[in-house]
Amino acid sequence: MPMQMLLKLDYNMELIRKHLVNFSPYSSARHEADEIDGIFLDANENPFNSNLFNRYPDPFHKNLKLALANYYGLNLNDFVCGNGSDEIIDLIIRLFAEPFEDRVLALSPGYGMYKVICQLNQVEFHEINLNQDFNLDEFIVNQILEINPKIVFVVSPNNPTGNLINPKFIIQLLNNLNGILVIDEAYIEFSSQDFWIKNFKNFNNLILLRTFSKAYGMAGLRIGYAISNPEIIQYLYKIKLPYNINSYSQEQAIQKLNDSKIKSDLEIIIKERGNLISELNKIQEIIRVYPSDANFILIRLLNSNALFDHLKKRGIIVRDRSNLPMCENTLRISIGNPQENILLIKEIKKYFNYE
Ligand SMILES: *Cc1c(COP(=O)(O)O)cnc(C)c1O
Numbered sequence: 001m002p003m004q005m006l007l008k009l010d011y012n013m014e015l016i017r018k019h020l021v022n023f024s025p026y027s028s029a030r031h032e033a034d035e036i037d038g039i040f041l042d043a044n045e046n047p048f049n050s051n052l053f054n055r056y057p058d059p060f061h062k063n064l065k066l067a068l069a070n071y072y073g074l075n076l077n078d079f080v081c082g083n084g085s086d087e088i089i090d091l092i093i094r095l096f097a098e099p100f101e102d103r104v105l106a107l108s109p110g111y112g113m114y115k116v117i118c119q120l121n122q123v124e125f126h127e128i129n130l131n132q133d134f135n136l137d138e139f140i141v142n143q144i145l146e147i148n149p150k151i152v153f154v155v156s157p158n159n160p161t162g163n164l165i166n167p168k169f170i171i172q173l174l175n176n177l178n179g180i181l182v183i184d185e186a187y188i189e190f191s192s193q194d195f196w197i198k199n200f201k202n203f204n205n206l207i208l209l210r211t212f213s214k215a216y217g218m219a220g221l222r223i224g225y226a227i228s229n230p231e232i233i234q235y236l237y238k239i240k241l242p243y244n245i246n247s248y249s250q251e252q253a254i255q256k257l258n259d260s261k262i263k264s265d266l267e268i269i270i271k272e273r274g275n276l277i278s279e280l281n282k283i284q285e286i287i288r289v290y291p292s293d294a295n296f297i298l299i300r301l302l303n304s305n306a307l308f309d310h311l312k313k314r315g316i317i318v319r320d321r322s323n324l325p326m327c328e329n330t331l332r333i334s335i336g337n338p339q340e341n342i343l344l345i346k347e348i349k350k351y352f353n354y355e
Contacts, residue, residue, distance in 0.1 A: 003043045004184070005235050005304075006314075012204060012205070012229070012231050012235075014149065015096055015179060015180060015205070016095060016096060016235060017094075017095065017096065020095060020235070020238075020239065021236060023239070024089060024129070024238075025237075025238045025239065025242075027061060027243060028043070028056070028242040028243070028279070029042040029043035029056070030043065030057075030059050030242070030243075031039065031059055031060075031242065034060070034062075038268050039259050040055070043055075043100050046355055052092070052244075053247055053248065055247070056072075056242075056243055056248040057243050057245060057246055057250060057311050058240040058247075058250065059243060059244075060079040060237070061079075061245060062076070062224075063250065063251055063254055063302065064081055064245075064250045064253055065079045065081065065252055066081055066224060067253075067254045067258075068257070069181075069258050070169050070219070071199060071257050071258070071314075072227075072288060074227070075104075075230075077184070077233055077234075078227050078228070078229075078230065079226070079227060079233065080225065080226045080228075080233045080235065080236040080240075081225045081238055081244075081250075082221065082225065082226070082231065082240065082244060082245070083087075083214060083221060083222045083223070083224075083226070083244045083245055084112055084211065084222040085184065085186060085210065085211040085213075085224025085225070086224065087222075087224065087244060088209060088210070088224055088225070088226045088236070089113055089114060089153075089174075089184075090117050090120075090121075090125055090150065091116050091239055091240055092128070092180070092182060092207060092236070093114075093118060093121055093123060093151065093188045094121060094227060094237060094239060095232075095239055096150050096180050097118070097121065097123040098120050098150075098177070099121055099122040099123055099149055100122060100123070100124075102123060102149075102150035102151075102217040103123075103124045103125075103126055103147055103148065103149045103150060104118050104123050104125050104150060104151045104153070104248070105125075105126040105128060105132050105144060105147055105149035105151070105152045105153070106125070106126075106127055106149040106152070106153040106155075106236055107127070107128055107129075107136070107140075107154060107155070107158075107165075107298045108127040108128065108129050108324070108326075109129075109130070109134070109154070109158075109160060109218060109321070109324035109325055109326055109327050110127075110130075110153070110158060110326045111153070111155050111159050111166060111184060111186075114153045115127070121285060125158075126147050126149060126205055127325075128140060128143050128147075129325055130158075130161075130288055130324050132164070132173050132216065132324070132326075134158060134161040134163050134290070135163065135166050135169075136154075136165055136169035136170065136173075136201065137166075137167055137169060137288075138169070138172075138255075139175075139234045140169070141169050141172050141173055144177075145176055145177065145268045147171070148179075149177070149179060150178075150180065151178055151179055151180040151182060151198055152173060152177060152181045152182070153179045153182045153183065153184060154173075154181065154183050154184065154339070155183075155184040155186070155294075156170075156183055156184070156185060156191065157185075157188065157191050157292070157293040157294040158294075159186065159187065159294065159296075160296070160298055160321045160324065160327065160330075160332040161290055161298050161327075162187075162290055162291065162292030162293060162294045162296060162297060162298055163198050163290065163291060163292070163293060164191060165215055166294050167195050167196070168182065174203045174205060174206055177266075179304070180203065180206075180207060180232075180243060181203075181205060181206050181210065182206075182208075182209060183206070183207070183208050184209045185197055185208055185209060185210050186209065186210070186211050186213070186214055187214055187215075187293065187294035187295060188210060189214070189215030189216075190214075190215060190264060190266070190270060190273070190292075190293060190294050190295045191293035191294070192268065192293065193293070196208055197227065198229070201229070203286060204229050206228065207226050207227070207228040208226065208227040208228065209224065209225075209226050210224065210226075210227065211223070211224040211225075212224065212256065214295060214337070215254050215255075215262070215266055215295070216262055217256075217262065217265070218249075218252060218253065219272040220250070220257060221249040221252055221253070222245070223245060223249050223250070223253045224251060232261065232341055234260050245338060246348070251253065267293055268337075268338070269335050271340060272335050272336075272337075272341050273295070273297065273335050274306060275287055276289075276297060276333070276335060276341055276344075276345070277297060279345045280297065280299060280345070280348070283328070283348060283352055283354065285301065285302065286299050286301060286348075287299075287300045287302065295333060295334060295335045296332050296333060296334045297332070298321065298327075298332050298333075298351070299330065299333065300329055300330050301327075301329050301330070301331065302329065303329065304320055304322050304329040304330055304331050305320065305322070307331065307348065308320045308346070308353060310351045311347055311348070311351075313345075314346055314347045316343065316347055317334040318331045318332065318333045318334075319331065319333075319334075320332075324341060
């Protein structure tokens, strides 16, 4: 795959909002003293640790970043951690997009959070439809470049469609964009391809987003992280709230990163996905079962509403995605455990009179 290096000097500095280039962040007690042992009388904490959480959490997430760096064979400075990747999406928009001036673009159908955060920050938001295969192509890349966005969000594997976005066209965007490209990889652990983590260093305007919410089953603990060059990472650390991730979540994430139960559960989900796809494909009334690199499957029907209602009556809740562009009459089905998946197929077959 052809890979050009973008080596504009101070490129990211030029993209950062002007008032933030020389911004000095709040310096908390934990910023100024990062000793591990000692008598800590600097943060007005309660000295009696009857609940084990009397101390403020590490604002730099050092142990968590060490664990991530180890896990991926990367450096500490390649990572920033957030209160879910949603927090990092907000930080990226606030770091690069000037309100009333810059444009932010996302692909459709896709994840809804980018638009909401742009609206909150009064940043102009644009959406461009993917093609019939829910992917990028030359035509769409040109459409995007014409809008000249400061930030482009690409979800890969995409939600709700499940497919990976072709890296060839992402590279075209990276090389021609006068701005930052974010690849939201919330579902990457379910995918057979892991291209970008191996290649992100070739691009200085690329940010990868990952999360503990999906494959690691920790959505309630709120931990996401971004992988990018140390310059961007450093700025994201400057503008985030100091204590954005609580101590318990940081500890749990470190433990779960190498947990073998997580790994085997992941394998089960991937195997179940294969089974579900082949079972769904046997049902002729389902017009299309879209391929998936994620932990869900999108299907297209003649009347998605009717199947949705039937499943709901039988106590099975799936997500109707029909209101999204190009998703008329689609349902998004998350991969459940083996018993749940058997019940799902049984109920769909029953609905279409297969038994
Ligand atoms: C679920 C999801 C997220 C949310 O991640 P958190 O880390 O829980 O905030 C981000 N992006 C996409 C595409 C998602 O589907």
